[in-house]
Amino acid sequence: xxxxxxxxxxxxxxxxxxxxxxxxxxxxxxxxxxxxxxxxxxxxxxxxxxxxxxxxxxxxxxxxxxxxxxxxxxxxxxxxxxxxxxxxxxxxxxxxxxxxxxxxxxxxxxxxxxxxxxxxxxxxxxxxxxxxxxxxxxxxxxxxxxxxxxxxxxxxxxxxxxxxxxxxxxxxxxxxxxxxxxxxxxxxxxxxxxxxxxxxxxxxxxxxxxxxxxxxxxxxxxxxxxxxxxxxxxxxxxxxxxxxxxxxxxxxxxxxxxxxxxxxxxxxxxxxxxxxxxxxxxxxxxxxxxxxxxxxxxxxxxxxxxxxxxxxxxxxxxxxxxxxxxxxxxxxxxxxxxxxxxxxxxxxxxxxxxxxxxxxxxxxxxxxxxxxxxxxxxxxxxxxxxxxxxxxxxxxxxxxxxxxxxxxxxxxxxxxxxxxxxxxxxxxxxxxxxxxxxxxxxxxxxxxxxxxxxxxxxxxxxxxxxxxxxxxxxxxxxxxxxxxxxxxxxxxxxxxxxxxxxxxxxxxxxxxxxxxxxxxxxxxxxxxxxxxxxxxxxxxxxxxxxxxxxxxxxxxxxxxxxxxxxxxxxxxxxxxxxxxxxxxxxxxxxxxxxxxxxxxxxxxxxxxxxxxxxxxxxxxxxxxxxxxxxx
Amino acid sequence: xxxxxxxxxxxxxxxxxxxxxxxxxxxxxxxxxxxxxxxxxxxxxxxxxxxxxxxxxxxxxxxxxxxxxxxxxxxxxxxxxxxxxxxxxxxxxxxxxxxxxx
Numbered sequence: 001x002x003x004x005x006x007x008x009x010x011x012x013x014x015x016x017x018x019x020x021x022x023x024x025x026x027x028x029x030x031x032x033x034x035x036x037x038x039x040x041x042x043x044x045x046x047x048x049x050x051x052x053x054x055x056x057x058x059x060x061x062x063x064x065x066x067x068x069x070x071x072x073x074x075x076x077x078x079x080x081x082x083x084x085x086x087x088x089x090x091x092x093x094x095x096x097x098x099x100x101x102x103x104x105x106x107x108x109x110x111x112x113x114x115x116x117x118x119x120x121x122x123x124x125x126x127x128x129x130x131x132x133x134x135x136x137x138x139x140x141x142x143x144x145x146x147x148x149x150x151x152x153x154x155x156x157x158x159x160x161x162x163x164x165x166x167x168x169x170x171x172x173x174x175x176x177x178x179x180x181x182x183x184x185x186x187x188x189x190x191x192x193x194x195x196x197x198x199x200x201x202x203x204x205x206x207x208x209x210x211x212x213x214x215x216x217x218x219x220x221x222x223x224x225x226x227x228x229x230x231x232x233x234x235x236x237x238x239x240x241x242x243x244x245x246x247x248x249x250x251x252x253x254x255x256x257x258x259x260x261x262x263x264x265x266x267x268x269x270x271x272x273x274x275x276x277x278x279x280x281x282x283x284x285x286x287x288x289x290x291x292x293x294x295x296x297x298x299x300x301x302x303x304x305x306x307x308x309x310x311x312x313x314x315x316x317x318x319x320x321x322x323x324x325x326x327x328x329x330x331x332x333x334x335x336x337x338x339x340x341x342x343x344x345x346x347x348x349x350x351x352x353x354x355x356x357x358x359x360x361x362x363x364x365x366x367x368x369x370x371x372x373x374x375x376x377x378x379x380x381x382x383x384x385x386x387x388x389x390x391x392x393x394x395x396x397x398x399x400x401x402x403x404x405x406x407x408x409x410x411x412x413x414x415x416x417x418x419x420x421x422x423x424x425x426x427x428x429x430x431x432x433x434x435x436x437x438x439x440x441x442x443x444x445x446x447x448x449x450x451x452x453x454x455x456x457x458x459x460x461x462x463x464x465x466x467x468x469x470x471x472x473x474x475x476x477x478x479x480x481x482x483x484x485x486x487x488x489x490x491x492x493x494x495x496x497x498x499x500x501x502x503x504x505x506x507x508x509x510x511x512x513x514x515x516x517x518x519x520x521x522x523x524x525x526x527x528x529x530x531x532x533x534x535x536x537x538x539x540x541x542x543x544x545x546x547x548x549x550x551x552x553x554x555x556x557x558x559x560x561x562x563x564x565x566x567x568x569x570x571x572x573x574x575x576x577x578x579x580x581x582x583x584x585x586x587x588x589x590x591x592x593x594x595x596x597x598x599x600x601x602x603x604x605x606x607x608x609x610x611x612x613x614x615x616x617x618x619x620x621x622x623x624x625x626x627x628x629x630x631x
Numbered sequence: 632x633x634x635x636x637x638x639x640x641x642x643x644x645x646x647x648x649x650x651x652x653x654x655x656x657x658x659x660x661x662x663x664x665x666x667x668x669x670x671x672x673x674x675x676x677x678x679x680x681x682x683x684x685x686x687x688x689x690x691x692x693x694x695x696x697x698x699x700x701x702x703x704x705x706x707x708x709x710x711x712x713x714x715x716x717x718x719x720x721x722x723x724x725x726x727x728x729x730x731x732x733x
Binding site: 603604607 | 653655728
């Protein structure tokens with residue numbers, strides 16, 4: 001029996017950990033935190049067995065394991081999992097990053113009053129995400145999708161005593177829910193057309209449509225469904241204009257941000273588009289929308305990251321920007337590149353967030369202008385953060401470089417020249433804000449108040465080092481190693497395997513841009529050779545615009561205050577006056593009043609009743625006479 | 632020659648008088664007496680009809696005997712009620728007795 005069939009254990013172990021820790025945690029040593037780590041570690045070990053099995057079986061292996069759940073009429077609902085290369089790499093990312101973050105949290109969350117609950121929800125979060133990547137039908141995917149949203153709500157609002165945390169959790173939940181409605185409609189539309197929630201059925205129809213054969217889908221419904229699914233993905237993956245929740249989501253504990261930004265939640269949207277790629281490929285219009293939204297997101301978020309001063313906020317905008325890059329890549333048929341970047345970004349971003357958490361833990365600062373020179377007191381954090389920043393900035397040999405280059409390649413090959421030009425701008429900005437964050441926070445003179453800052457304990461440093469190693473060397477899987485493995489494209493591909501591809505001009509060009517960005521940041525923020533003052537004055541309106549997040553929040557607040565609340569006020573009035581007073585109380589009152597007047601005929605005097613009897617009897621007699629005798 | 636119609640006229644007149652008494656009188660005892668009058672009008676009608684239509688059958692006569700029996704029981708009961716009313720309220724004026732309402 002193939003080991004693959006046991007893949008369902010990976011999420012189930014973490015699911016099982018949730019109630020045990022949540023209910024019995026306080027009786028266990030360490031409040032049950034070891035159970036969560038054990039569950040996810042077992043999942044990580046199991047992942048290797050499944051992955052090796054998958055690679056051994058190759059493309060001919062079984063992809064789907066479906067169990068019937070129940071039948072309703074002619075509809076059969078089922079549980080099941082797909083184990084294809086996409087699932088494998090996602091399983092690896094989620095289990096590894098979640099494991100690292102949980103180990104890190106042991107130190108970071110020490111002494112918190114809800115320590116056990118934190119680990120319980122953490123397990124639940126990871127389990128939901130693992131279910132999401134394994135799901136082989138849209139219904140199960142949607143269930144897991146919502147569970148991910150719920151867990152992120154619980155974790156962002158983990159310190160719910162703080163009003164801002166509660167607000168951020170609510171904002172994240174509501175924003176993603178709005179997008180989820182579109183996802184649900186898209187799933188139901190596909191169900192209506194295809195008659196099944198199964199992904200394999202749906203994608204078979206989509207591929208038949210693309211091949212020009214007979215298909216249950218038309219190009220119109222395929223486009224509509226793809227766009228609806230993409231709106232759902234936009235919510236989860238924080239694409240403009242749904243990106244507003246992600247920067248606020250850092251109100252949660254920093255390891256939670258790392259988990260949300262790297263391995264769960266936000267990558268779910270990218271994953272969904274990748275998973276439903278046959279559907280998207282059947283609709284060129286939808287793919288163009290994906291690419292455009294991705295491009296806009298990556299540019300908008302990169303400029304906001306450039307002006308942010310809060311370390312975690314810079315990282316949050318950077319996540320939004322890179323998610324946009326992944327969407328852009330998917331929209332440019334760069335399936336492999338998008339997932340590759342998802343992995344590279346996942347490792348780097350987890351590393352950076354954990355590094356930021358380490359800074360907050362050691363120096364108790366979040367504003368980069370208050371940091372400076374932390375390299376001297378926190379060497380491990382500074383070194384690992386540097387690796388993460390270089391990787392995310394796209395410096396050669398680090399992971400982010402390779403994946404970014406694959407994205408540039410697919411954009412260059414498949415999209416208009418405007419796309420590649422703007423993508424290169426985004427690459428420049430991406431390197432610039434990472435360099436700025438690092439130079440300002442870690443280099444320079446150590447501030448007096450930060451003298452007492454200290455390096456983080458072992459449990460926090462260890463995940464940092466492991467993630468840094470990955471962020472440094474992970475990119476090399478893009479290269480050709482053996483005749484079987486000719487780059488990541490030979491394992492993880494959509495249409496046909498492709499080996500390592502490298503466009504020298506593009507590679508050199510993007511490297512030059514990256515180096516220029518780092519050099520510019522060095523000159524501006526480190527040596528001060530380049531004064532920013534005239535620049536700031538010249539672009540003052542633009543900078544203000546970016547600092548205010550392009551007024552998205554203001555626009556939404558205005559919409560809610562002026563339109564939504566006014567409209568709901570009217571609805572409340574309508575309900576109170578028309579529905580309740582007139583519709584419900586009205587008939588009741590009229591019955592009450594009429595019975596009060598009607599009872600006056602009941603006098604209680606016996607001769608009145610007798611008269612009634614007489615009148616009745618005479619009436620009956622007359623009627624009888626008229627109807628029976630008179631005929 | 633006395634015919635059935637004569638009996639019916641007398642019976643009807645008697646019934647009408649009784650009915651007037653029931654509706655118009657305010658004394659409970661007089662109302663009861665008027666009820667007796669109505670019952671006797673019915674009895675008269677029954678007996679006359681029985682004798683004139685088919686003398687060989689006794690159906691009407693038997694019903695009349697039933698009516699007399701029931702009337703006796705009814706008067707016994709009703710007078711007891713009136714007596715109780717008078718004991719408790721010191722009046723048998725039906726205008727002042729409004730017990731049979733909501």
